[in-house]
Amino acid sequence: MAQRFGGKFSPNGTSNAPPPTPNSFQGKRRSKAGFKSNLLFILPFPFAWKAFQGDPTTLIYGLMAFAMMLGGAWMTREGLFAQEAYEARRVARRPALPRKAIGAMLVGGGLGVGLLMAGQSSVIATIIATLGAFLHIGAFGFDPMSDKGVEGIDSFQTDRVAKAIDTAEAHLKAMNDVILRARDRALERRIDAFSTTARALFRTVESDPRDLTAARKYLGVYLQGARDATEKFTDLYAQNRDPKIRADYEALLTDLETNFASRTTALLSDNHSDLNVEIQVLRERLAFENR
Template identity: 50%
Template sequence: MARRFQGPFSPSARQSGDGTMPPLRSQPGQIRHPLESRTRWVTIMAFPFLISAFWQDPFGLVMHLCAFGGIAAGMFLTREGLQAEAAYDARRVARRPAIPRKLFGGILTGLGLALGSYAPGAELGAGVIGVAGAVLHWLCFGPDPMRDKGMEGIDSFQQDRAHRIIAEGEAHLQAMQDDILRTGDRRLEARVAMFSATARDLFARIEQNPAEIAGARRYLGVYLQGARDATVKFADLYVQTHDQRARQDYETLLADLETGFSARIRRLIEGGKEDLDVEISVLRDRLSREGVGQPAPTAAPSPSELERPMTLDDLLIPREGQKQSR
C-alpha cells in the first residue's frame, strides 16, 4: 500500500508559531567502525578451510574445522572490539573496554591460521604463519583502547549510576521509535526522532558530568517513561481511527517535552559556566594575596600612530617611551 511522504517543505507540514519550519534532525544510527566490514571478508576468505575439511583424513578434518572456527571466532571478537572502540571514540568521557576483544581476536586468528597450515614435520612453519597472521591482524585493526578517557576527577560510582540510568532512557526512546512506526506516518516518525535527538543531547551532557544526574534524573526516567506510554496509547488509537485531534495533542506533548529537555540542558550549561567563573575568581584572589599582580594594561596607540605606515626601523628601533622605561 502506498504511503504519502511529507517532507519539511510540504504544504501540510506542521509549522511553528512564526510560520517557519522546525529543523529536522536525523535519527542517530548505530555507531559503526570504518574497519568493521573487513572482519566479514576475512571470515569469507577462511571458507576454504571449511570446504576442504571434508576431503581430508580424520586428523586433517579436525584441524581444518578448528582452523575455520578459530578464524571465525577471532573475527567475531574483532568485530565486537571494533564496535567497542567506536563507542569509546564517540564519547568524550569513556572507560576502556573491560576485555581487549581485538587482542584475543588476533590471537584466535593466528591460532586458526597455524592449525590450518599444520602438517607433520612442518610445525615451525605453521607457527611462523600463525605469528605472522596475528601481527598482520594487529597492523590491520590496531590495538584496543587501554586507558580511560576523561575520567580524571569523576566518581566511578556516579559514572556507573549515570550509565545505568542513560541505558534505561535509551530503552524508552527506542520503544517510542518502534511504536510510532506502526502509524505509518513519516512525519510522526521524524517528530519522534527530533525529540529523541534532544533527549540524547541531555544524555551526552550527563555522560560528561555524572554529578549532574541528580538534577536530571526525572527527565531520564519519569518523563521518558511517560512519553513512551503515551506513544504506545497514541499508536494504538491512531492506527484504528486516524484521529487528527489525538495527533495534535501528541505532537503538542512532544513539543512540551522537547522544550523542557532543552531548558534543562541550558540550565546545566549555565551552571557549568557559573562554576568556572567561581574557580577563576578564587584563583585571581589567591594570586593577588601571594603578590602576583596582573600585568599593567598597555597604552593604546594614538590615531596618528595608526595612520602612519610602519617601516622596518619601527620594528628594529624601540620607541622612546620604552627607552625611558629601561
C-alpha cells in the same frame, strides 16, 4: 489566481515552507564496523567447505578453524562498536574486555589450525598464525587501554554516571529497534533526531557528574516512558495506520525533544554560573594573598 512567488531568498519575501526535516546523520561519523570487519565473516567459510572434503582429522581441524575465525570476527566487530561508544563519550571507562585483541588471537589461531588441516608443519602454522594476528591488529588497531576524562573526578561519581548513561542508551536503542516495525522512515528520522538531542544531555552529565541528580529522571523515568510509549504506538499503528495516533506520537517526540534540550541548556547555564563563582573566589583569594 496567480500567486506571487516569495521565499527565503526573494526580496522582502518570507518563507512559508515547513522547517527542514532533521538530518539523522548530522554529527555522526562513519561506523568503523564496515567492510573490513564484515569481510572477516566471509573468510571462515572456505575452511568449513574444506572440512567436509577429507578424512575425520580434516573435518575436526576445518570445523575448529571455522569456529575460531567466526568467533574472532564477532569479537572484532563488538570491539569496534565498544570503541565507537568510548570515543563518543567525554568521560568513559576503558572496555573491561579487550574484544579486538581476543578477536586477533582467534583469527590468527584459526589460520594456524587451517594450515594444520592443509598438512603444513606446526612451525609454519605458528608463524602464519602470529602474522595473521599482527595483521589483524594493524587493520583494526588496539582496544582503548585507559580511562578517558576521569582525572580528578571521584570514581564513585563516574561509576554512577556510567551506569545511568548505559541505562539511557539502552532505552534509546530499544526505541530505535521498536520503531522499525512501523516501517515509517519519517518516524525513524524523528527518533534519530530525538536520540541526538538526548545524547547532548548525556554528554553534559558526563562532563560534570554533579549534574546527575538534576538529570536522573530524564535519563531514567522519561526515557523509559518514551520507550514504553513507542512500543504501544508501534503495536497500534501497525494495525490500522491511524494518522491521529501518528500525530499524537509525533507531538510526544516534539515535547521530549524540547524538554531534553531545555534541561541541557539549564545544566550548561548552571555549570557556567559555577565557573564564574569559582573564578571570582580565586581572584579574591589571589588579591588577598598579594596584599
